[in-house]
Amino acid sequence: MNRQTYLALPHVSQFTDWLAAELDSKSHFTHEYVDRRTGAQWSCNSLFDAFAHYRWNHPGNSRLAFNPGNCSMSNGFALTALRKDLDNLNGNDSRALDAALDVMSWGGVIAGNATWLKANKIGLASLLKSVQAAMDAGDELAPALRSKHLRFNSGMTKVYSLCWRRRQIDLLAEMSLTQSDSSQTIACSRLVPIGGGSVLHRHLGQFGVGVNSKPCWINFP
Template identity: 30%
Template sequence: MNKSTYVTRSVKDFVDWLAQRLCGAPIHFAAPKAKPYQYLHDALAAYQWPPRFKAPLPVSVSGRPYIHPSLPSLPGGSNFAVNTASLSSLENALSTSYTAGSSRSNQLAGAVAATFHWGGVYTKRGNGAWLLNNHHQLHGILNGFVRDHARGDDISTVPNLRFNSGMTKVYALLLSDFIIYDSRVAAALAWLAHSWWTTWLKRSTLSFPAELMFGCLAANGSMAPFRNPDPTVFPTLRNCPYKHYTWNVRANWILGDAHKLAGGSSGFANLREVEAALFQMGDRVC
């Protein structure tokens, strides 16, 4: 489905409502044992990442053929401004090495590793192992994704698509119109859509529009049960790269249109700020 088709369905009314929230209308967010947010901007002001001190990866690591960018350490509970500086460095490292092509493969792999590390998903058996096995063809993998995304469709045609909570961070830093769609952001969008439908419109979930049934993602550890506001409405995606991609793209379209519609009245300078607010809000939604 392309953007024009998607946003002209039930999504359009939700986009209008969401644009009003970006301009300061209340969201009245509340969940058991979660910090309440009267306004979406309150969540941005409360943004914190990472939960604990995170040292940067060394520029070179024994046994690893790639080179990590030089980055500052991140104190635990860093605010949005501190994280923005780190993300800008990561984005520059990714863009520079990607644009240089396969000749900078070690730097590109290092930038991807650093992005995983920043997001807390540089796991030995998961993203770390995948990167080590695929670093020599990483530019081709990313280039295939970028070209496929440029088609403007919400269904990827990339064979063996790699898409998870780690890769959404890489793609988001590589593409200007791509947000990070992890378990927190997905949970927050699902909560907002559910609230709009059931609280503001006072409609039954039995008639909930399929176009807004955001795919939620299973969180790790003890937070796994708290990242889906209503499992009877929103499916939980587990190892579903193509469905993850679809909902990431749809979230891009929704937030992009809402931010554009809000215009100069928006309390958010860009989509990264909106994403950060959703991230903070989506820690626990039920």
């Protein structure tokens, strides 16, 4: 089943419609927990509030000119820079290696992945291009995606997601800069799916809502 077929299923579209209407709910998505590492208490009273409280500590990158940070806005800038870098490989394996390593650094998954990337530098740009083409076409049977040699772990999935031309990462930076309430989130909710790796996925999973209903929203670790 490909993405288009799945999204056309009645129960999937019904869930999307329900979520669009409930994003501002102050009752369905109230949640809190204590961070065991820091002892800090985290809470939200809506899905947009969960997004507003998003935190991921990421390093800066002098080559791509973004600063370290931890909020949705700084991560949005970082992801946009990383995506643009991957969009301009032009078949160059050295550039592909640098771009992929920078994604690993942002995501905190450099260990192991760096060794693999350096060992597989030759042909890396071509690999990423073939994976990108298959994802853009929605072709789940593409040889590039079904190859037993395709590395598919928490590091490379970040790279593949950033290569995907249909993803909506730029939306994050735009929303962070322009929106002070959840009206834009609700307006965009029909256009921006949710899934593994996103802030909505993380909190919907704790609420017990159907988090696996759709692919990716904003690809955070």
